[in-house]
Amino acid sequence: xxxxxxxxxxxxxVADFFLPPIFGSVTKPMVLLVLSILIxxxxxxxxxxNLKLVPGKFQFAAESLYDFGRNNIAxxxxxxxxxxxxxxxxxxxxxxxxxxxxxxLIPIVQFPTMSHIGFPLAVSLLxxxxxxxxxxxxxxxxxxxLKHQTVPPGAPWFVLxxxxxxxxxxxxxxxxxxxxxxxxxxMFAGHLLLLVFTLAGEFLLLNGGITVIVAPVSFAxxxxxxxxxxxxxxxxxxxxxxxxxxxxxxxxxxxx
Amino acid sequence: MSxxxxxxxxxxxxxxxxxIGYxxxxIGPGIGVGLIFSSVISGTARQPEARGVLLSLAxxxxxxxxxLALIGFVxxxxxxxx
Numbered sequence: 001x002x003x004x005x006x007x008x009x010x011x012x013x014v015a016d017f018f019l020p021p022i023f024g025s026v027t028k029p030m031v032l033l034v035l036s037i038l039i040x041x042x043x044x045x046x047x048x049x050n051l052k053l054v055p056g057k058f059q060f061a062a063e064s065l066y067d068f069g070r071n072n073i074a075x076x077x078x079x080x081x082x083x084x085x086x087x088x089x090x091x092x093x094x095x096x097x098x099x100x101x102x103x104x105l106i107p108i109v110q111f112p113t114m115s116h117i118g119f120p121l122a123v124s125l126l127x128x129x130x131x132x133x134x135x136x137x138x139x140x141x142x143x144x145x146l147k148h149q150t151v152p153p154g155a156p157w158f159v160l161x162x163x164x165x166x167x168x169x170x171x172x173x174x175x176x177x178x179x180x181x182x183x184x185x186x187m188f189a190g191h192l193l194l195l196v197f198t199l200a201g202e203f204l205l206l207n208g209g210i211t212v213i214v215a216p217v218s219f220a221x222x223x224x225x226x227x228x229x230x231x232x233x234x235x236x237x238x239x240x241x242x243x244x245x246x247x248x249x250x251x252x253x254x255x256x
Numbered sequence: 257m258s259x260x261x262x263x264x265x266x267x268x269x270x271x272x273x274x275x276i277g278y279x280x281x282x283i284g285p286g287i288g289v290g291l292i293f294s295s296v297i298s299g300t301a302r303q304p305e306a307r308g309v310l311l312s313l314a315x316x317x318x319x320x321x322x323x324l325a326l327i328g329f330v331x332x333x334x335x336x337x338x
Contacts, residue, residue, distance in 0.1 A: 014333055076312055178323045185326035239319045246316055 009203045012195040017115060017188070029113045036099040036113065040092075069094050069241065077245035082252060089131065090245050093123065097183060098237035104191055105230055112233070115187040120180040120240075128244045129176040136251030149251070179243055183236045190229045197222035274335035281328030288321040 021027045047062035055063055069091035074083045097114065104112030114120050136145045150167040151160065201218035204211045296314045300307045 014337065072312070178327075181330060182319060182323045182326055185329050189326075189329055239315060242312070242315060243319055 009200065009207075012192060012199055016195060017191075019111075028111055029116050029119065032100065032103050032109065032111060032113045033119065036096065036103070039099055040095050065095065066091060073238070073241050073245050077242060078249040078252065083245075086245065086248055089127075090241050093127070093244055094237055094241035097123070097240045098234065101183070101187060101233035101237055102230075104187065104194075104233065105226065112187040112191055114183050114236075115191050117180065117184045120183045121177075123240075124176045124179040124244075128179065128247065132244075132247040132251045133172075135248060139252055145251070175247065179240065182243075183240050186232055186236045190225075190232055193225055194222055194229060197225060271336050274332045277335070278328050278332040281331075282325045285321050285325035285328075288324075289318060292317050292321065 019028050022031060044062060047058050051059065066087075070083075070087050073094065074087050074090045077083075078086055097120075100113040100119065102112075103109045104115070133145075136149065139145070140148050149171045150164045152163065152167065155163055197218050201215050201222060204215040204218060292314050296310050299310050
């Protein structure tokens with residue numbers, strides 16, 4: 001494709017995710033993180049301050065969120081016996097990741113906090129990982145828990161030397177990292193995709209000669225991908241909470 | 257000088273190779289995700305009341321399979337940065 005005028009199109013890359021700091025060394029994702037906590041806190045306080053038997057719209061939204069986290073995530077994954085203490089944790093994780101992801105769609109804000117690996121890694125390494133190993137060790141004892149996590153029941157003895165290191169590597173090293181990478185990469189890729197189509201549309205519109213006619217196609221794609229991105233954002237928050245609950249459930253499970 | 261520069265630029269295939277590598281890495285997870293949801297669909301067709309259980313199982317398995325493609329995506333950026 002020969003462009004009539006202007007310079008070459010520079011595809012957006014990793015560098016576009018490192019915005020200049022707002023003041024001092026405080027960057028946009030940090031501000032958004034604090035903002036998300038304020039939003040979630042204010043939402044739940046406002047929704048539960050004046051509880052009624054017949055819920056209003058606001059209370060209904062908060063209740064269905066709680067209900068979703070309690071029944072569809074926590075109870076299903078951890079089991080009906082001991083899921084109750086983990087409901088606040090699971091719902092906090094779900095809403096936290098969800099709000100931070102949805103920042104990518106809100107105009108002006110338009111930056112998913114989770115597209116920086118540090119944030120999901122902190123949630124998974126500092127919150128989820130200690131919690132599920134702690135409850136596991138508490139439930140099964142030190143040796144019992146190690147055996148519970150690394151020796152799959154029903155495996156023949158001669159594959160155990162191979163199986164135990166693999167299981168150990170997966171349960172104690174890989175799990176928290178993949179949990180973080182999943183939401184990070186999905187957010188990063190999605191945001192980059194939107195950038196590509198929007199910037200390409202802008203470039204075609206401003207710098208192209210005859211190529212102006214395909215600019216609307218690029219913008220239409222950007223809009224369509226925004227809807228897909230909204231779906232993926234909710235899905236990733238759900239999967240993050242679901243897997244956290246599933247790890248806790250696996251750590252607590254009796255021998256099967 | 258500029259001829260050498262051009263030759264070096266022409267030899268640097270890192271980006272293209274990384275893109276091809278990511279494409280190859282996405283084949284496996286693509287097939288895997290397809291298999292997961294095809295089983296959910298046929299399972300639901302046989303036993304419609306089991307849909308909820310099947311779907312929540314499917315999302316957990318989907319997450320495990322999907323991360324392979326996403327790791328490939330991260331590796332792509334590591335490869336092109338070097």
